[in-house]
Amino acid sequence: MNDLQNALLAGQFRYILPEIVLAVAATGIFIGGTFRSGRYLWSWAALGSLVASLFVLTITAGFVLPSGEAGRTATFSTPLLFDSLANFVRVLAIVAGILLVLFSWNEVPDRHAADYLACLLVIIGGVGLTACANDLVSLYLALELISIPTYILLYLPRHDDAAQEAALKYFLLSIFSSALLLFGFSYLYGLTGTTNIAAILHTLYGQGGGDMPAVAQIALITVVAGLGFRITAAPFHFYAPDVYQGAPTVGAALLASLPKLAGFIALLRVLGFVTPDGVLVPVAGRPHVLPGMALSDQVPILFWFLAAFTMSLGNLLAVLQDNLKRLLAYSSVAHAGYMLVALAAAPYLSERSSGSDGVHALLYYLVAYGVMTIGAFAVIAFLSTPERPVDNVEDLAGLSGSHPYVALMLAVFMFSLIGMPLTAGFTGKFLIFFGAMNVVGEQADLYRWLAVIGMLNAAVGGWYYLRIIAVMYLRTALRPIQGRRNVPGLVTLIVCAVLTIGLSIPPGANVLLDAVKNATGIKSTPSPIAQR
Amino acid sequence: MTPVGLQSYLVLGAILFGLGAIGFLARRNLILMFLSAEMMVQGVAVNLLAFSRFRGNLGGQVLTLFMITVAACEAAIALALILMLYRRRKSLDVSLWQELREPDQDAVIDEEPLPLPPMEEPSPRLTPAGPAPQKREEEVSHV
Numbered sequence: 001m002n003d004l005q006n007a008l009l010a011g012q013f014r015y016i017l018p019e020i021v022l023a024v025a026a027t028g029i030f031i032g033g034t035f036r037s038g039r040y041l042w043s044w045a046a047l048g049s050l051v052a053s054l055f056v057l058t059i060t061a062g063f064v065l066p067s068g069e070a071g072r073t074a075t076f077s078t079p080l081l082f083d084s085l086a087n088f089v090r091v092l093a094i095v096a097g098i099l100l101v102l103f104s105w106n107e108v109p110d111r112h113a114a115d116y117l118a119c120l121l122v123i124i125g126g127v128g129l130t131a132c133a134n135d136l137v138s139l140y141l142a143l144e145l146i147s148i149p150t151y152i153l154l155y156l157p158r159h160d161d162a163a164q165e166a167a168l169k170y171f172l173l174s175i176f177s178s179a180l181l182l183f184g185f186s187y188l189y190g191l192t193g194t195t196n197i198a199a200i201l202h203t204l205y206g207q208g209g210g211d212m213p214a215v216a217q218i219a220l221i222t223v224v225a226g227l228g229f230r231i232t233a234a235p236f237h238f239y240a241p242d243v244y245q246g247a248p249t250v251g252a253a254l255l256a257s258l259p260k261l262a263g264f265i266a267l268l269r270v271l272g273f274v275t276p277d278g279v280l281v282p283v284a285g286r287p288h289v290l291p292g293m294a295l296s297d298q299v300p301i302l303f304w305f306l307a308a309f310t311m312s313l314g315n316l317l318a319v320l321q322d323n324l325k326r327l328l329a330y331s332s333v334a335h336a337g338y339m340l341v342a343l344a345a346a347p348y349l350s351e352r353s354s355g356s357d358g359v360h361a362l363l364y365y366l367v368a369y370g371v372m373t374i375g376a377f378a379v380i381a382f383l384s385t386p387e388r389p390v391d392n393v394e395d396l397a398g399l400s401g402s403h404p405y406v407a408l409m410l411a412v413f414m415f416s417l418i419g420m421p422l423t424a425g426f427t428g429k430f431l432i433f434f435g436a437m438n439v440v441g442e443q444a445d446l447y448r449w450l451a452v453i454g455m456l457n458a459a460v461g462g463w464y465y466l467r468i469i470a471v472m473y474l475r476t477a478l479r480p481i482q483g484r485r486n487v488p489g490l491v492t493l494i495v496c497a498v499l500t501i502g503l504s505i506p507p508g509a510n511v512l513l514d515a516v517k518n519a520t521g522i523k524s525t526p527s528p529i530a531q532r
Numbered sequence: 533m534t535p536v537g538l539q540s541y542l543v544l545g546a547i548l549f550g551l552g553a554i555g556f557l558a559r560r561n562l563i564l565m566f567l568s569a570e571m572m573v574q575g576v577a578v579n580l581l582a583f584s585r586f587r588g589n590l591g592g593q594v595l596t597l598f599m600i601t602v603a604a605c606e607a608a609i610a611l612a613l614i615l616m617l618y619r620r621r622k623s624l625d626v627s628l629w630q631e632l633r634e635p636d637q638d639a640v641i642d643e644e645p646l647p648l649p650p651m652e653e654p655s656p657r658l659t660p661a662g663p664a665p666q667k668r669e670e671e672v673s674h675v
Contacts, residue, residue: 136595137591137594137595137598140595140598140599140602141598141602144602144605144606148602148605148606148609151609151613152609155613155616161620161629161631162631162632164616164617164620164629165629165631165632166632167613168562168613168617168626168629169629169632171609171610171613172556172565172566172569175566175569175606175610176553176556176569176572178573179549179552179553179569179572179573179576180572182573182576182599183549183572183575183576183579185576185595186545186576186579186580186583186592186595187579189580189583189584189587189591189592189595190542190579190582190583190586190587190592193583193587193588193589193591194587194589194591195591195592195594195595241632241634242632242633243632245632246631246632320634320636321635322635323635
């Protein structure tokens with residue numbers, strides 16, 4: 001360690017101030033919750049700290065990053081890296097956190113509200129740190145910072161058998177997947193002799209699979225399996241329906257959005273789909289390796305099969321479901337499949353500047369999927385009361401009569417999940433499938449087939465989403481849905497619905513697409529102050 | 533005497549990891565399932581330490597230290613969760629938790645149930661030394 005590295009390491013703290021704000025606030029709420037209970041007080045506190053964190057993030061994003069020689073040293077030695085992708089994901093995580101706090105405003109019992117909200121803040125901080133991680137150690141710690149509070153959060157709000165079983169299932173499979181991921185990490189370290197992700201990628205891109213190709217393959221498979229649990233890719237999806245069904249609605253919404261975001265970002269980073277400056281330096285005597293193929297040139301074909309299997313299985317099993325949360329769980333598996341299509345096509349698309357980049361499409365779809373799925377879960381939570389729970393599809397009958405506006409918003413979310421035009425889901429699917437169709441060269445046919453499988457799946461998906469809409473509009477209820485007066489829940493719904501439509505048409509679509517493109521540019525953050 | 537090479541350590545790590553994975557999938561006792569997952573992590577630790585020695589830097593050892601710390605946190609949560617579940621079912625058998633499953637799927641019923649725990653000797657009781665004291669009205673209503 002020389003002086004420059006020490007200075008860079010010490011300088012990292014001011015960049016993670018947003019996460020530090022969240023951690024301090026969470027600690028305060030944990031301690032304060034032992035003195036005062038009450039969900040309104042702590043919900044306001046959590047909302048305030050999330051807004052404060054967002055504000056701090058806008059300031060820290062303007063800080064000058066080390067450049068030149070110092071920047072190069074920072075990339076290859078510091079545990080955290082603050083590129084524009086990291087900042088993009090941190091903003092997403094905090095916005096999702098604000099939505100989830102509003103969502104849970106009236107869902108959590110007073111007694112557990114403080115602990116619940118503090119755990120939520122820690123999870124948001126964990127997602128932010130995952131996005132910044134540039135070292136296997138920090139990546140592992142950030143992912144655990146998401147997992148460990150999630151166990152508590154799934155367990156806290158309800159104490160019935162189903163919730164406990166869901167918490168248990170999630171816990172056991174989560175530690176199993178962590179072990180798989182760590183096994184992959186140990187082989188990655190063994191291959192390259194460093195835990196710094198940028199240095200690992202630099203070494204791997206320089207020498208291909210290295211002198212130990214078998215080790216590289218095992219590392220690839222275990223890392224993908226370990227992260228596959230978080231993104232609910234089949235065959236690692238099997239816990240999702242049970243856990244979503246048993247968990248409280250807000251917990252299910254959280255599981256469907258934040259761990260997926262973190263899992264995909266971790267995949268992008270570890271497998272080298274996005275690389276910091278200075279990593280992809282051409283090495284003499286070695287052909288140029290496509291991004292994402294650092295570990296092995298089998299990466300696209302692995303993701304091809306994973307994508308086809310995940311979306312087909314998710315959609316086919318969703319058709320059979322009656323329970324709404326189970327249905328949304330399988331739909332979440334299916335959407336993970338669509339996102340994997342983007343990942344499978346990404347290596348071949350990055351060479352071309354046709355505007356259809358796999359990573360862009362993936363990031364756009366992550367945002368769109370997060371908004372519409374949080375919205376769909378928020379509708380279920382908004383309509384359910386202990387006396388008249390909304391569990392099954394049939395329970396939504398007659399919703400258009402009793403709650404016309406809520407029914408309209410649920411219809412918007414369902415149309416977006418199907419992928420109808422004028423919704424974010426359509427734009428996302430368009431970007432992904434258009435990207436897969438655009439692959440040229442030897443693999444072109446393979447990816448056309450993948451796009452066709454994807455479109456067939458979207459058609460199958462239409463069946464079960466339309467069934468919900470049909471029940472809502474065409475059937476009458478035996479017992480009308482009551483619903484409660486719940487202003488924050490309604491605000492969540494409206495924000496999600498507005499975003500679902502707004503992100504698909506200009507100007508919203510352009511804003512998001514520009515943000516996504518800027519994020520994967522992996523330049524150092526544009527700052528108002530001149531780079532020194 | 534031949535020195536022990538990197539490969540031997542990797543094989544040891546892989547065996548520990550594999551035994552842990554098999555244990556996790558085959559065991560039905562909640563605590564043993566958790567310990568099996570911990571054994572997988574220990575296999576990873578062996579790998580990391582061997583690679584750390586082989587590569588001649590401390591990166592792997594640092595990751596191992598963090599891993600052990602996180603495993604301790606997870607153990608704390610695991611034991612709390614398992615205790616709550618035990619209180620509800622009075623058993624650590626994981627197959628008692630099958631409420632959440634596909635709607636048309638039957639519960640998996642064991643052909644060979646776990647052996648019942650041996651009956652404990654009932655604790656010795658003292659012979660009553662006199663008539664039991666009368667309970668007051670409000671205490672009775674609470675019971």
